[in-house]
């Protein structure tokens with residue numbers, strides 16, 4: 484069962500990156516990415532600031548960490564690599580992450596069974612993993628594990644979620660992290676509550692076009708036309 488999940492996930496991502504091409508998300512080679520990343524960064528930094536986490540002591544887990552890109556933000560904000568943990572099910576991703584920042588605790592494993600004690604982390608985050616996770620049972624197990632390992636008590640007991648909001652209208656490989664899905668997965672109202680929401684990048688086709696061609700209007704569009712925002716950072720607080 485476990486190796487079945489690993490194999491399926493591995494195949495899904497290999498196929499995705501083959502189809503999209505290596506340079507699609509390359510900041511140095513593709514100008515379509517720059518403002519999408521700035522939009523994402525602005526929302527993530529605001530979300531982390533809202534938590535009042537102490538960067539010198541807070542332990543943070545990134546679930547489905549990929550090659551560790553999200554952790555770079557935390558290190559830049561002063562979080563200590565020795566307090567940061569990233570888990571991913573694909574070995575190649577963990578190898579790439581280790582090359583980026585070797586002294587973060589990178590773990591190869593399945594996030595549906597985390598080997599951490601209850602209430603271990605001040606903050607648990609995920610970025611775009613649930614979007615490509617269409618298996619409801621697996622999503623639910625991971626969400627419950629994320630809640631379990633997040634600390635009880637106090638205002639810093641948070642879960643950061645970063646994901647595209649909309650499901651793709653024609654493509655069944657995506658399942659957006661809508662408010663309804665967040666509520667179901669994270670038992671909002673009983674085990675958690677919504678603390679803050681921040682707007683991130685614009686929906687990909689529009690955001691990529693604006694980033695390449697008229698970047699100066701990117702954040703104006705984001706402010707004036709909220710329906711064009713495809714990515715939000717939702718901060719949940721554990722009850």
Ligand SMILES: C[S@@+](CC[C@H](N)C(=O)[O-])C[C@H]1O[C@@H](n2cnc3c(N)ncnc32)[C@H](O)[C@@H]1O
Nearest residue numbers: 492547548549552571572573593594610611612
């Ligand atoms: C879209 S990528 C996002 C990577 C990273 N969070 C980022 O934002 O750059 C989703 C990641 O989730 C990982 N993943 C999928 N299912 C997983 C599971 N059950 N346990 C751990 N990681 C998983 C995949 O291997 C992949 O690297």
